Amino acid sequence: xxxxxxxxxxxxxxxxxxxxxxxxxxxxxxxxxxxxxxxxxxxxxxxxxxxxxxxxxxxxxxxxxxxxxxxxxxxxxxxxxxxxxxxxxx
Amino acid sequence: xxxxxxxxxxxxxxxxxxxxxxxxxxxxxxxxxxxxxxxxxxxxxxxxxxxxxxxxxxxxxxxxxxxxxxxxxxxxxxxxxxxxxxxxxxxxxxxxxxxxxxxxxxxxxxxxxxxxxxxxxxxxxxxxxxxxxxxxxxxxxxxxxxxxxxxxxxxxxxxxxxxxxxxxxxxxxxxxxxxxxxxxxxxxxxxxx
Numbered sequence: 051x052x053x054x055x056x057x058x059x060x061x062x063x064x065x066x067x068x069x070x071x072x073x074x075x076x077x078x079x080x081x082x083x084x085x086x087x088x089x090x091x092x093x094x095x096x097x098x099x100x101x102x103x104x105x106x107x108x109x110x111x112x113x114x115x116x117x118x119x120x121x122x123x124x125x126x127x128x129x130x131x132x133x134x135x136x137x138x139x140x
Numbered sequence: 141x142x143x144x145x146x147x148x149x150x151x152x153x154x155x156x157x158x159x160x161x162x163x164x165x166x167x168x169x170x171x172x173x174x175x176x177x178x179x180x181x182x183x184x185x186x187x188x189x190x191x192x193x194x195x196x197x198x199x200x201x202x203x204x205x206x207x208x209x210x211x212x213x214x215x216x217x218x219x220x221x222x223x224x225x226x227x228x229x230x231x232x233x234x235x236x237x238x239x240x241x242x243x244x245x246x247x248x249x250x251x252x253x254x255x256x257x258x259x260x261x262x263x264x265x266x267x268x269x270x271x272x273x274x275x276x277x278x279x280x281x282x283x284x285x286x287x288x289x290x291x292x293x294x295x296x297x298x299x300x301x302x303x304x305x306x307x308x309x310x311x312x313x314x315x316x317x318x319x320x321x322x323x324x325x326x327x328x329x330x331x332x333x
Binding site for chain 2: 062094123
């Protein structure tokens with residue numbers, strides 16, 4: 051069964067919450083996910099960020115909802131890594 | 141629920157705004173009480189019941205004014221900020237924490253703005269209440285209320301000084317000076333009448 055293990059998102063977000071709070075909230079709501087955020091551009095009211103999430107079987111839809119709840123807008127999915135886990139292992 | 145509220149307040153810097161409103165309207169309330177009580181003290185011929193009624197009336201008016209004005213202005217400000225943020229993000233934020241904050245935070249700030257003058261006023265006129273319920277003071281309860289008003293205004297100044305990083309004692313004496321000047325003007329005007 052294919053499982054998402056890594057995803058890189060291009061996200062436009064407001065300055066508040068800060069990237070520290072942003073990453074902490076995602077990690078808090080989705081245990082076993084490692085979150086890394088890099089700011090690539092800063093505008094007057096927004097900042098463009100690259101969010102990298104790694105973990106076993108990442109729940110993408112739930113993470114997208116969390117990002118949306120924090121005011122973020124997913125512009126694109128820039129990278130994914132999917133593993134096909136054999137049924138006997140699951 | 142508490143974590144969510146804390147998060148929303150942090151998101152909008154609501155604590156800083158509420159603190160500012162608390163000091164501003166609290167100062168209004170304390171100075172209004174000082175003015176009223178100074179007036180009654182210098183006239184020296186009004187019953188405690190009338191003084192309490194007048195002070196309570198003024199405190200309630202300040203409370204309602206504080207509640208309504210802060211809610212209207214904060215609500216409009218939050219809506220404007222949310223629309224600007226939506227335009228910058230090119231996204232509807234109806235389901236976001238920002239939209240929830242825009243709805244909830246004005247209520248919190250209005251409550252602080254309204255309750256600050258009420259609570260400080262009730263504190264300042266507390267000797268009058270005690271006197272009304274039969275507790276006898278060795279001196280005029282109005283004088284005690286005036287002293288409490290001075291102390292309250294000094295404390296508000298010291299609080300401002302502490303949060304602004306200035307020397308709290310100096311800031312406290314500044315507001316105390318304002319209170320003394322106000323009391324002096326009231327006494328002067330009363331003597332002219």
